[in-house]
Amino acid sequence: MSTARSISRRSLLLGGAGLTLGIGVLAACSTGTPGSTRPTSGGAGSTDFDLPVHRPFNGPAPDLPGTPDGVNPGFLRYPEVRNLVRTVPEPPGDGRPVTAMTPNWAPARPAMNENSFWQYLNSQLGSDLDVQLVPGADYANVFSTTVASGELPDLFTLYRAPRLPELLEAEAVDLTDHLAGDAIAAYPNLANIPTEAWRFSVYNGRIRTIPLWRGLRTSNVLFQRTDLLEAAGLPTEFSDFDEFLDVAREISDPAHNRWAFANFPMEFLRQCLGIDNRWTHDGEDFVSYWADERQADFFEAGRKLMDAGVVHPDAFTGAGHKERFMSGESVFAADGMSAWAAYYQNVASSFPDVAGTFKIDGTRVFDFADGYDGAPWRGADVLEQCGIGNGAQDRIETVLAVANYLAAPIGSVEKLASWYGKEGDHFTIENGEPARTETGNVEWLNLGLLMNAPFEVEAPGFPDAVSVQHAFQTYLNSDAKRNPADGLYVESLVANGGSLDITMTDLTNEILQGRQDAGAWRTAVDDYQLNGGEEIALELAEVYAATRS
Amino acid sequence: MAAVAPERTRLATAAGAPTRRRRRRNWTLAVFAMPGLAVVLAFHYYPLVGNVIAFKDYLPFVGIWDSPWVGWDNFGVIVDGDARFWNAVSNTLVITAVQTVFVFPLPIVLALLLNSLLSERLKRIVQSITYLPHFLSWVIIVAIFQTVFGGAGSISAFLRQHGYDGLNIIGNADAFIALITAQVMWKDTGWAAILFLAALSQIDTELYEASAVDGAGRWRQMWHVTLPGLRGIIVLLFILQLGSSLTVGFEQLILQQPAVGLRASEVLDTYVYNQGVVGGNWGEATAVGLVKGLIGVVLVLGANKIAHWLGEAGVYRR
């Protein structure tokens, strides 16, 4: 089954994949325009090849099917080991080490020579995977210095660095000829990545990275403790803001350390007001959501929440909300959807008293009041990408084959091996599902941000976490607004967008906390536009137009 | 006594060893200096060359030498009065001023207090306790302050249970300077006292004895013996502090920026980081760092001059 999508008229004219490949080889001799600092495209518009075709994995079916446009397949139970499918017949390595670099958010792992999991993975790969697990919070620094040294490893998690297209052109292998169109069939697990995802990987008209497809998993959610709301006899869905506020009041009890909101439900309120996901795009012009008229309503509503004393006093410190939510100190917490299963797992290990009844869901977006059209937002389908450093140019097939191995999905022998290790040593089968042994827990390498299959939803032992999340994703998929800037690479957005947004977020926080008057907002929006916001909007429109032409 | 010692040191050389021997001795000294100087040159000066990127449109992946020259463009942010830049400058200056006034004297006071303790054992115990926080990383200190002083922290919870409002310190831009100053005090006062204690231990006992014989009381001893004994080190540290007055705790601030916002917490060093490493404006960030360094040099040289006028040795004297 091929869902290849021709994405440019030129490639349509050229026809078949073979020809496209030929052109690609030619084009490789003259890639890039020296001296140009502004990429005119980040999307796929000006390419002259087919994006890699999509050949979905044909293994054990998920209990809850995914959709190609974002819903992650859900596994209520891990597929039975004897049903697993082998996707890589032979070890992909060539005996020489493959270097890699990826952020690691878990405690440090034992080094390779003292790590049987790592050694097992190496034996499966047929090459030592010499991976540097960089503490997550320091990844930006390490990535910068590594780039400066000109020695990016064979496989690396891309950091959203400035001037990315030029960086990749200078230091990463051009993957177009190896992956475009049907060529990707040589790497079946990479072919399992939806074609749509590869749009994120095209820089200056060439495929420079392998995308990690997250689908709806990147969306932000206002989590709610369904168990606590139900126990208090309160509704879990709300018809408008007034009802929402009443429930929040009802459940808050500062004298006993309980506040409805662990952190401030910024995005949620804006969604209820019908504000667009970061940018409003009418097909031509982009307008930042900071400039949306309804931000005034947002502040009014936000102040009401603050005055009602239903927001945790440390809501704005940016930390600790997870603990507050898990312990029941708070009932709502805004967080990434990735946290869903992690909440269940952490509650089980850290809050054993709560674990029996713990139940969460995403809060459905409501219409703020009459005349408002609330709608949820969804995150970008791709966040992480995996680049291949120039040093791997002469053995690119091997390195791609290793990436292919690491991209094996749930239901494959390889995923079980790279995620759980060797049965008996690193995991055992309990109730039909793999469970890590103590050694496994200490030694396993989470390479999920380096290379991954399109994200699945699984949480061994917590089927609820999977089914409820799947239902919420299905809800989002029908209704949620995309950010029209997703997948567009715009230099001014990367260079200035972050700091401009920080300024606006800081002011938002101050207004909500009553340290600044809401009147300051209008001036700030003007400053935002002057200091770069307008430029970003114009450039976005330009790049957007280029990708559609 | 102090004033005499250097004279004598000078005499030592003038007191004429034959030229030939002196030359050999000089050479030995150069050998002595070699390892240290080599490290300084290799890791402080050799990389300094990298500051040329202040005049370039530096792209890390192109390299320092191949990035295009842009003249003084990167300094525009300073000249043009960029709002974020000046916000960083003013925060830096305010924080330094507050910390100089409130933090700098504390270790001196602590050292004097400790020095006046009669029991050596007690002195050592107190000292050992007070230097401990120095070893905590900022991550931990920020976390501790948050759990103790946060809006839902230990103190706030206690207040609320007794019918009062909780504290509003953490994440409050208006209380931010007080908060970080308290953190610095808690962390480093005991540690900084070590140098002063070392200096105090060097004060000649005879001076105290002589003044006691002259009938000096405790305060007079402090004024006429102890403090003069500390003057050199105080001046030295003060000058160094001036030199680094544009540098305020990077890690401490960057950890707390998300909570409190950039308006209150952006200082020059975090600005350079946010612009450079995070924002990719390497050239601009380096230009700001360069100017900052130059101002530091001017401040130290100036302060040193003033110290000389006041008859102090200062940081250096040739």
Added chain:
Amino acid sequence: MNSITIGRGHRKPGPRRGTGIRNGQVPPHPLMRAVKGVVLTLVCLAIILPFVGIVSTSVAPSDQVTQAGGFVFWPDSVDFSAYDTIFAGGVVTRALQVSVFVTVVGTALALTATALLAYALARPGMPGRSIALILVLLTLLFHPGMIPTYLAVKDFGLLDTVWAMIVPTMVSGFNVIVMRAFFMAIPAELTDAATIDGAGEWQIFRRIVLPLSKAILAVIGLFYAVGYWNSFFTALLYLRDSSLWPLQLILRTYVVNDTPLAQADLNVEVIPAQGSIQMAVLVISVVPIVLVYPFLQKHFAKGVLTGAVKG
């Protein structure tokens, strides 16, 4: 004309016990002593209480920790599971060895290089002395920046070696200046006498200057040791091989997930380390220094007591 800062003179061992007058200082007024006592007690409490909290939290059961918001002042029961977690797999043990090596070797090398440089700068007559002095002074003001330093470390072939953690920070300008000031305060008669006896610079340094400088060597040595013990950023940038990672960097991975920085960038499942684990990490990183310090401090006192005239 030379600078002096610390050593203003050298004292003889004075009457210490029993006389009420110590070092010639007049004993304080009883009221003052009371005030002093109260102040010092408060200071100590302000520091000890959080530390008690740290140790308590590290051994408290996890549900108590979470209920108390991450920090308890007294554990309901004692539970060392946080320590078990950290020491599982041998990572921390290995890192401990690396840290000890870096700290011991680093401090020894740093102290040697610093003392020799400070001595050369303190003595008159070294060729290029004033230039060398200025070179050292300017290091106090300029920090070359992360990437240029990284490239230097790379150019000198230190990347991925344990020396990358030791060599770049071996000489601190501040320490050189402080030590130089100390050396310059050593009475010239002593060195003069040695010179007349035909001693070379090495003998003077070794036989006269060093024995008189134990106090400053102890202080500066402690500075270096603490610096090496606590450093992690150099390791993070310069060492790819995690078997060379020092304790602080490993421990940081237990704590850092909880920093606000972590959440800003990537939408990932960050599993926050439990409060008890974080505090256990802290205890581990502080304990060695707390253990070593009394010895150094004793050394301190000894060094100070060795009077110049006696030598």
